[in-house]
Amino acid sequence: MDGRWKPVSRDSKKDVKVILHPTAAIWEVRRGMDPGSDDSVDLSEFVSQGTQSVFEASVTLKFNRELFGDAQPAPNQILEIQLWQSGIWKPIWLGIIDAISSFTLQRGERSMVITAKTREQQDVWKSVKRLTPMFPQMTDFGYIAHRVARSAGMQGDEIILPQSAFSTKHSNTQMADMSAWEMLQQVCVPLGWSPFIDGLGRLRVASRELQHRTPDIILEDDRLIKVGGQRQRPPMSRVRVQWLNPTMKKYKKMDQQLGQSQTVTMGWFLPYWKRTFWFSDDKTLRAENARINWSKDHSQSANLFPQTPFGAFVSENFQQIAENKGRLLLINKAFAVALPLAINLIRATATRTDKVMGTINVTQPTLISDPLGGPVFGTIPVDGTMLHTVPTPVTGSVFESIQLAAWVYIMMTIQNGVYEIWGTPYDWVHARNTSEAFDSSVPTYVDNVMDIENDFIVDESHAKAVAIRELIYSARSANRWSVTLVDDPRIEYGDILKFTDGSQLFVEDVSRQLERGSEAILDVQGFIIPLTKTSSTGVIDLPSPVSP
Amino acid sequence: MPVLTDMASAEVKHRVKKLYGTTLTRPTLLISDGLNEVYACDVNIGATDPSGAIQQYMVEEANRKGEHRSTYLVGLPGQTPQDWQLDDSLPGHVDTTLHNVAISRNNVDLVYADVGSPVVCERDDTGQWQITGFSIEQPGTHKLYPVDLQAMTIGTVIDLSVDTRLLTLAEMGEKRPFGTLPFGASAIFRGGVLIQIV
Numbered sequence: 028m029d030g031r032w033k034p035v036s037r038d039s040k041k042d043v044k045v046i047l048h049p050t051a052a053i054w055e056v057r058r059g060m061d062p063g064s065d066d067s068v069d070l071s072e073f074v075s076q077g078t079q080s081v082f083e084a085s086v087t088l089k090f091n092r093e094l095f096g097d098a099q100p101a102p103n104q105i106l107e108i109q110l111w112q113s114g115i116w117k118p119i120w121l122g123i124i125d126a127i128s129s130f131t132l133q134r135g136e137r138s139m140v141i142t143a144k145t146r147e148q149q150d151v152w153k154s155v156k157r158l159t160p161m162f163p164q165m166t167d168f169g170y171i172a173h174r175v176a177r178s179a180g181m182q183g184d185e186i187i188l189p190q191s192a193f194s195t196k197h198s199n200t201q202m203a204d205m206s207a208w209e210m211l212q213q214v215c216v217p218l219g220w221s222p223f224i225d226g227l228g229r230l231r232v233a234s235r236e237l238q239h240r241t242p243d244i245i246l247e248d249d250r251l252i253k254v255g256g257q258r259q260r261p262p263m264s265r266v267r268v269q270w271l272n273p274t275m276k277k278y279k280k281m282d283q284q285l286g287q288s289q290t291v292t293m294g295w296f297l298p299y300w301k302r303t304f305w306f307s308d309d310k311t312l313r314a315e316n317a318r319i320n321w322s323k324d325h326s327q328s329a330n331l332f333p334q335t336p337f338g339a340f341v342s343e344n345f346q347q348i349a350e351n352k353g354r355l356l357l358i359n360k361a362f363a364v365a366l367p368l369a370i371n372l373i374r375a376t377a378t379r380t381d382k383v384m385g386t387i388n389v390t391q392p393t394l395i396s397d398p399l400g401g402p403v404f405g406t407i408p409v410d411g412t413m414l415h416t417v418p419t420p421v422t423g424s425v426f427e428s429i430q431l432a433a434w435v436y437i438m439m440t441i442q443n444g445v446y447e448i449w450g451t452p453y454d455w456v457h458a459r460n461t462s463e464a465f466d467s468s469v470p471t472y473v474d475n476v477m478d479i480e481n482d483f484i485v486d487e488s489h490a491k492a493v494a495i496r497e498l499i500y501s502a503r504s505a506n507r508w509s510v511t512l513v514d515d516p517r518i519e520y521g522d523i524l525k526f527t528d529g530s531q532l533f534v535e536d537v538s539r540q541l542e543r544g545s546e547a548i549l550d551v552q553g554f555i556i557p558l559t560k561t562s563s564t565g566v567i568d569l570p571s572p573v574s575p
Numbered sequence: 576m577p578v579l580t581d582m583a584s585a586e587v588k589h590r591v592k593k594l595y596g597t598t599l600t601r602p603t604l605l606i607s608d609g610l611n612e613v614y615a616c617d618v619n620i621g622a623t624d625p626s627g628a629i630q631q632y633m634v635e636e637a638n639r640k641g642e643h644r645s646t647y648l649v650g651l652p653g654q655t656p657q658d659w660q661l662d663d664s665l666p667g668h669v670d671t672t673l674h675n676v677a678i679s680r681n682n683v684d685l686v687y688a689d690v691g692s693p694v695v696c697e698r699d700d701t702g703q704w705q706i707t708g709f710s711i712e713q714p715g716t717h718k719l720y721p722v723d724l725q726a727m728t729i730g731t732v733i734d735l736s737v738d739t740r741l742l743t744l745a746e747m748g749e750k751r752p753f754g755t756l757p758f759g760a761s762a763i764f765r766g767g768v769l770i771q772i773v
Contacts, residue, residue, distance in 0.1 A: 238727065272715050280709075281687045456693045458715025459595065459621065467721035467730060491720055495729065502724055557725075 028243040029226065031117060032110075032516035035547045037249065041514070042111035043541050045070045045077065045086055049097075049104050053121055053146065053228040054182045056105050067107075068098065075138070077541030079108055079120050081223070081520045082145050086541060087129075089138045099139075100124055106143035108541065110516055119516055121228040123149060145224040152179050152208045159210065161201045165194045168483065172214045172222075176230050179207040185229045191218050196273040196485040217483045219496055223520045233521020235500045237533065237556050242525035244517060251526065252548060253511035263501035264469035265476045268462045268494045270484035275455035282451045285314050289446045293341055293357050300357040304345070304448055313350040317450035319343065345448060355446060462490035464498040477501055504554045508532065514539060514547040523556065531556040594673075594696045594704070595712045596620040599739045599763055600773045602678055602686050614686050615675045617773075618696060618706065619737045621714025671714065671737055677705045684709070690739045690761040690773065734766035739773070 047068040048056050060067065070088060077086035084106060088094065100106075104124045109116040122143035129140040146152065157178060162171055169191035176186045202210050211222045211230075220232035234240065285306040293300050306312040342360065347353040462484075469475075479497060484490045510524075510532060518524070522534045538550040596618035605615035676696055678685045685694065685706055693713035696704045717737070721730035739761055747756045750772065763771040 271712070276713070276715075278692055279689070280684060280692070281689065283684075454709070454711070456710065457712050459712055460715035461621065461717040462720070463718065464720045464722050466724050468723065468725065487716065487718065491718070495720060495722055498722055499724065499727075 028517050028522050029119075029519050030517070032112060032119075034250070034517065035112075035514040037513050039514075039547045040544050041540070041542070041547045043071065043074075043543050044107075044109040044111075044116055045074050045541060046107040046109060047100050047104060048107060049101070051105055053105050053123065054185055056107055056121055057118065057185075057227045057229075070094075070100075071543060074541060074543065078538055079541055080538045081226075081536050082148065084108060084120060084122055084143045084541070086141045086143075087138060088141065089136065091137060094137075094139070100127060100141050102126065106141065112516070118227065120226045122146075146181075146228055147208055147222075147224045147230075153206050155206060156204050157202075157207055157210065158204075159202045161199050162195055164196065164198055166200065167191055167194045168214050168218055171195075171200075172211055175207050175210045175214070181230055187225075187229050187231045189232065193217060193483070193485060193489070195483065197271070197482070198273075200482070213481060214483060216479065216481050216497070217485075217489065217493055219493070221521060225519060235496060237496075237499055237503060240523055242531055243522040244515065245525045246512065246515075246527075248527050250513045250515070251510065252513065255509045255511075257507040257509050257552065259507075260505040261473065261475050262466075262503075262505035263475050263477050263498065265463065265465040265474055266479060266494050266498040266501060267476065268464075268479045268481065268484065268490050268497070270460055270462070270480075270490050271482040272458040272460050273485065276458055277453055277455055279315075279451050279453040282316070282449060284320070285312065285317060285448045285450045285452070289355060289448075291355075291357060291444045291446065293359070293442060293444060295359065297357075298359050300355075302355050303348075303352055304355050305352045306448075306450065306452070307351075310351060312452055313454055314450035314452045315347075315350075317345065317347045317353050317448055319345045319355075320447040320449045341442075343444070343446070345446075347450075353448065355448070357444070460487065460490065462487065462494045464491070464494035466498065466502060503533070503556060504535070507535070507552060507554055510551045510553075512549045512551060514549040518549065518551060524551070524553075592698045594618075594620045594698075595710045595714065596673065596676075596694055596696055597713045597737075597739065598688055598690055598692045598694055598706075599672060599737070601690055601761070602688065605675065605677060611680060613680070614678045616678070616706070618673045618676045618694060619671050619714055619739070620673050620696065621671055621717065671717070671735075673704060677703070679705050679707045682706075682708070690741075736766055738764045738767075740764070742772070 047070050048066050049068065050066045051060060051064075070086070073088040073090045073094065075087045075089045077084065079085075086106070088100075094100070102124050106122050106124050107118050108120040110119045122145050124141055125144045125148070126142045127139055128142065129138065131138045157175075159171070159175065159178075169188050172188055172191075173186055177183075202213065205213070208222075215222050215232060218232075219235045221235050222230060222232050225231045286304060286308070289302065289304065291300055291302075306314045306317070342358045344356045344358070345353055346356065465474075477497070479493070481493070484493060512518075518534055518537055520534060520536070524532045524534060526532070532551065532553045533556055534551055534553045536552040538552070539548070540546075599617040599619050602614040602616045605613045607613070673696065685692075685708070688694070688709075693710045694706045695708050695710035697707045698704050714737070717735045719733040719735060721733070722728070723730070741759060741761050742750070742756065746762070746769070747753065747758075747760065750756070750762075750769065756772070761773055762769050763773060
């Protein structure tokens with residue numbers, strides 16, 4: 028309801044102005060033109076007939092030479108319609124000229140028809156395909172609608188949306204390959220809104236909820252002139268809402284080998300070997316229960332490294348570190364590294380030498396042969412005077428053989444291991460749920476189905492509310508009615524009118540004549556909302572459209 | 576909705592060549608030429624048939640001819656057909672199963688896929704559907720809400736969600752004499768009610 032207006036008195040005549048704005052933008056006209064920049068061209072004196080509805084205005088102009096040249100209306104200029112009330116002129120409708128037609132020039136008559144439409148019927152709204160930004164989880168639906176409207180050229184003060192009760196539940200949401208108007212509708216359906224452009228060119232929404240709504244305007248009998256039925260369509264009897272469940276479901280594939288086999292060369296020379304193992308080449312495969320397959324048929328790794336009395340030289344471990352990868356870790360046991368170190372240490376300690384004044388002073392028997400120590404056959408001059416003889420070369424040979432055998436054994440422990448990692452791949456999938464509301468009294472042979480696909484639905488209860496609300500709205504709106512009233516500029520799209528008999532009308536369109544001095548009447552088209560009946564237990568409440 | 580829009584919409588739907596579904600049965604050998612094998616399984620493709628009118632027509636037509644049918648048969652060639660119980664109390668028998676959908680060749684993962692796997696079915700130029708891979712989307716729940724537009728009341732919710740899963744040990748003993756069903760037996764449930772063991 029447009030609260031700027033009051034109902035027109037009965038039997039009054041219209042006082043209408045049709046104004047052309049050749050250069051101003053639609054928001055400049057609405058905000059009010061500053062003196063000096065006002066580009067208004069009053070066409071009222073040329074109007075021979077015209078009509079204005081919610082979405083369109085059509086004006087037939089008859090003129091002499093006044094509208095030739097630069098003064099001629101052109102597409103994309105703003106057409107403003109003003110009504111006189113309470114001593115001032117106020118705009119009741121703003122639109123963009125869409126077409127100039129029926130341009131006639133003949134002796135005694137020059138005429139043209141101007142057709143203007145509301146903003147959402149421009150190509151920028153209805154034809155151009157768009158891509159929205161990616162909206163993260165918990166983005167308010169109203170914010171998304173706001174962004175879409177801004178992308179279609181709306182100013183901030185032209186977007187009047189109520190607080191929305193829902194926010195996105197998917198991890199990310201993006202709309203693509205849709206026109207701006209389609210995007211708006213997609214966002215508005217879960218909220219129970221019908222977007223529309225009001226008389227002042229602003230984006231607003233009307234509630235599609237029909238139950239338990241307070242009427243916007245109550246009309247007395249004396250304002251009702253005529254009631255008539257219009258084309259009756261088969262009512263919608265079934266609404267199926269298909270929506271992508273934000274809660275993902277896990278499914279598992281069969282147990283299988285993950286990724287490629289890993290061939291590893293490992294031996295005494297490496298203290299450890301570590302590698303991140305991805306479950307697939309593209310690093311996206313998720314799996315659980317990942318492990319080394321110890322079967323000899325698959326992994327040639329199990330216990331291949333030599334066993335010792337102290338256990339295997341190398342421990343082989345696989346640990347899953349993320350849903351799509353693990354770590355293969357081979358650890359050389361400490362003694363495998365320490366053993367050669369220990370042998371060398373024995374050799375070093377077995378031949379302790381002291382340098383004294385440039386000569387060698389053997390202080391204890393050498394156990395190991397040259398070049399590091401004994402056995403030494405002969406004498407070594409010590410201090411230039413004393414000779415020392417090593418008596419037992421055999422002891423050194425024994426130790427030498429042991430350490431050589433140990434060296435060879437350790438070096439033989441170089442091995443190639445082939446590791447297969449097995450596991451159970453899984454993935455998360457979205458379920459596309461269907462929530463269906465149907466009129467239980469309609470037989471199958473006249474079933475009339477409407478499908479709604481909307482991924483903004485957040486859960487089952489929300490889908491249920493949407494399906495039922497759309498079923499009621501669609502079923503009711505099949506039967507259109509036309510009511511002729513004493514003009515009431517307050518009435519706009521989405522209003523609910525209540526009559527004295529209690530019946531209510533949902534306004535889908537209005538139409539008024541624009542000839543100056545014509546009778547002030549208004550044709551209203553819409554559909555009847557039946558009264559809510561009560562059962563023995565009282566009024567049955569349908570699910571609320573705004574709460575999940 | 577204008578006629579042109581209706582036609583355009585119908586044309587778009589007709590051209591759909593891809594469906595997301597869930598396997599209801601384990602793949603079974605359908606045909607073999609001795610060298611290659613073609614496996615097939617049943618796939619739940621979700622609610623595509625408004626109100627199940629087609630199935631309902633089939634059953635009603637059979638009843639009209641005096642052939643009372645409350646069940647219809649499913650099964651692969653060479654198998655013993657199994658009854659799929661239809662609940663006559665439901666408002667329309669909704670069949671969401673695409674039967675005997677062939678699995679494209681050289682796809683071991685699919686052949687060994689367990690029941691309940693999300694798959695994508697594609698239609699070839701001959702009009703036949705075949706499973707070509709795993710999907711990231713699958714049919715979910717399907718719930719119906721009867722509304723009385725005169726009294727403005729809502730009836731009991733009808734759950735037609737089709738699900739398939741392995742039977743638990745308790746269910747195995749409950750549905751058949753214990754020991755007759757092998758471990759790993761799975762079943763199809765509709766609205767949580769077991770309707771078929773596969």
